[in-house]
Amino acid sequence: MEKMQYRIRGHESFILRDGWLSKGINAIMENPKVFQENSGADAIGVGTNMAKAIRYWLKAAHIMTENTTNGAKLTEIGEILANKDPYFEDIFSLWIVHSEIASNFELATSWSVFFNNTAVSSFSREDLIKVMTHALGDVIPENIPERSIKDDCSAIISMYAPAQENNDPEEKKGSPFSELGLIRFKNGLYEKSRPAMDSISPYLVLYIMADALNENGSIPIDKIAEGKNMPGKLLNLNRVSINDYLDFLQAKKYITINRTCGLDTVYAEKKLKKTDILKSYYKGARIDL
Numbered sequence: 001m002e003k004m005q006y007r008i009r010g011h012e013s014f015i016l017r018d019g020w021l022s023k024g025i026n027a028i029m030e031n032p033k034v035f036q037e038n039s040g041a042d043a044i045g046v047g048t049n050m051a052k053a054i055r056y057w058l059k060a061a062h063i064m065t066e067n068t069t070n071g072a073k074l075t076e077i078g079e080i081l082a083n084k085d086p087y088f089e090d091i092f093s094l095w096i097v098h099s100e101i102a103s104n105f106e107l108a109t110s111w112s113v114f115f116n117n118t119a120v121s122s123f124s125r126e127d128l129i130k131v132m133t134h135a136l137g138d139v140i141p142e143n144i145p146e147r148s149i150k151d152d153c154s155a156i157i158s159m160y161a162p163a164q165e166n167n168d169p170e171e172k173k174g175s176p177f178s179e180l181g182l183i184r185f186k187n188g189l190y191e192k193s194r195p196a197m198d199s200i201s202p203y204l205v206l207y208i209m210a211d212a213l214n215e216n217g218s219i220p221i222d223k224i225a226e227g228k229n230m231p232g233k234l235l236n237l238n239r240v241s242i243n244d245y246l247d248f249l250q251a252k253k254y255i256t257i258n259r260t261c262g263l264d265t266v267y268a269e270k271k272l273k274k275t276d277i278l279k280s281y282y283k284g285a286r287i288d289l
Contacts, residue, residue, distance in 0.1 A: 004140065004141065005105075005106040006105060006106060006109040006140055007106065007107050007108070007109055008109055008110060008136075008144055008145075008148045008149070008152060009148040009151050009152055010056045010060070010107060010108070011053050011056055011057065011155055012049040012050070012052050012053040012056070013049075013053075013151055013155070014049065014050055014053035014155075015155050015158045015159040015175045016053075016057045016097075016101075016159060016175050016176075016177065017174065017175055017176075018174060018175065018176045019087075020053075020054045020057065021054075021057070021058070021061070021063065021081075021088055021097065022086055022087050022088060023044050023045075023046075023054065024040075024044065024054040024055070024057075024058045024063075024064070025058070025063065025064075025074065025078065025081070025082045025086065026086075027040060027043045027044050028058075028064055028072045028073070028074060029074070029082065030043070031043060031071075032070060032071035032072050032073060033071035033072070034071070034072065035051070035055045035066065035071070035072055036068075036071060038051075039051045039052050039055070040052075040054070040055060055072075056107075057101075058072075058078075059107055060100075060101050060104050060107040060108040060111075061097045061100045061101050061104075062075055062077055062078075062100045062104065063075060063077060063078035063081065063097070063100075064078055076275045077096070077100070077274070077275060077278065080275060080278045080279060080282065081093055081096070081097075081278075084278075084282035085282065088176065091179060091180070091199055092201050092203070092204065092281060094176055094177060094179065094180060095180065095199075095200065095201075095204045095235075096204070096207065096278065098177060098180060098182075098234070099204070099207070099208050099234050099235075102114075102115045102116075102229075102234050103116075103208075103229040103234060109136070109140070110132065110136070110149070110152035110153070110155075110156065111152075111156065112229075113132065113135050113136055113139060114132065114135075114156055115233050115234055115236075116228045116229065116233050116234075117135045117138070117139065118131050118132065118135050120192070121191055121192055122186075122189045122190070122191040123189060123190055123191070124188075124189055124190070125153065125154065125157065125190075128153045128156070128157070128190070129149060129150055129153050132149055132152070132153055133146070133149055136149065156183075157183065157190060158175065159175045159177050159178070160175070160177050160178060160180065160182045160183040161178060161183040161184065161185055161190055162174075162178045162184070162185065163178070179199075180195055180199070181193055181194075181195040181196060181199065182195060182235075182236055192236050193236060194236050194237060194238065194241065195235065195236065195237075197241060197244070200235060200237075200245075201281065202245045202248045202249050202252075203277055203280065203281045204231075204235070205231045205235075205242070205245040205246070205249065206249055206254055206255075206272065206277055207274055207277045207278070208229070208230065208231050208234060208235075209224065209230065209231065209266070209272075210272040210273070210274045210277060211274065212227075212230070213255075213266070213267075213268040213272055214268065214271055214272060214273075217267065217268060218265050218266060218267045218268070219265065219266050220263075220264060220265050220266075221239070221242065221243070221246070221257075221264040221265065221266060222264065224242055224246070224266065225237070225238070225239045225242050231245070246266060253269055254268075254269055254272070255267060255268060255269060256269060
C-alpha cells in the first residue's frame with residue numbers, strides 16, 4: 001500500500017507574512033537555485049528559518065516547484081501571479097493562494113483538515129487543538145506529536161485572524177490572509193466566519209470548481225456546498241451565497257444549472273482550465289456581484 005503523503009508543521013513556526021510571496025517569487029526569477037544557497041536567506045534578506053518558511057509556503061500554494069538539478073521554477077499559476085499582481089495587492093490573488101494552500105493535503109495537511117474536516121464554529125486555542133487532534137487522527141494513520149499539532153493550530157489562527165493576543169513584535173507584522181475574513185475574534189473566542197461577498201469574485205468560485213467540472217462534467221450543488229475542496233468548505237460559504245455566485249456564472253455562460261426535478265446540478269459549458277480563469281480575471285473581464 002502506498003504511504004499517505006502529508007506534512008505537519010512544515011512552516012518552521014512562521015505564518016505566511018505580508019510581502020513574503022513577492023520576495024520569494026523575485027528571488028526565484030533572479031536565481032532558480034536560490035534556495036540551495038544558504039536556504040535562500042542571503043538573497044531574500046531574512047533569517048534561515050524564515051527563508052525555509054517562504055520556500056515551504058511557495059510550494060504549498062503551488063506557486064513553485066523544485067528539483068535538485070534545476071532548482072526552483074515558477075508554476076504556470078506562479079507566473080501569472082508574478083506578471084499580473086506581483087505585490088499581491090488584489091485580494092483575488094490572496095484568495096487564490098488561500099484556496100491552493102487549503103486544498104493541499106500533502107503539503108499543508110492541517111490547513112486542509114481545518115477547512116474541510118472540522119465543523120467547529122466557535123473555539124478557543126485549546127478547543128481547536130482538541131478538535132484538530134481528533135480530525136487529523138481520523139485521516140492520518142500515524143501518531144502526530146502534540147507539539148506539532150499545537151504549532152499548526154497556532155499558525156492557522158495567527159494567519160487568518162486579526163492579531164489579538166500576541167505581543168511578539170515580529171508576529172505583529174501579520175499575515176495578509178487576515179484580510180480574507182475567514183476567522184474572527186469575538187467575545188473572547190475565535191470563530192469561522194463568512195467573508196464579505198464583495199471580497200469574493202465569482203471567478204474564484206469557478207476556479208475552485210474547475211478541476212472537478214472538467215473531470216466529471218457536472219457537480220451537484222450539495223457537493224459544491226459541502227464537498228471536500230469545494231467553495232463551501234474552502235471559503236466558509238453557505239448554500240444561499242453559493243447559489244448567488246452560481247447564478248452569476250450561469251448568466252455569463254460559464255456553467256448551466258439544472259434545478260428541475262430536484263437535480264440541483266451544475267454543468268460546465270466548456271472545459272475550464274484554471275490558469276485560463278486566472279488570465280480572464282486579470283485581463284479585466286471581471287464579474288462583479
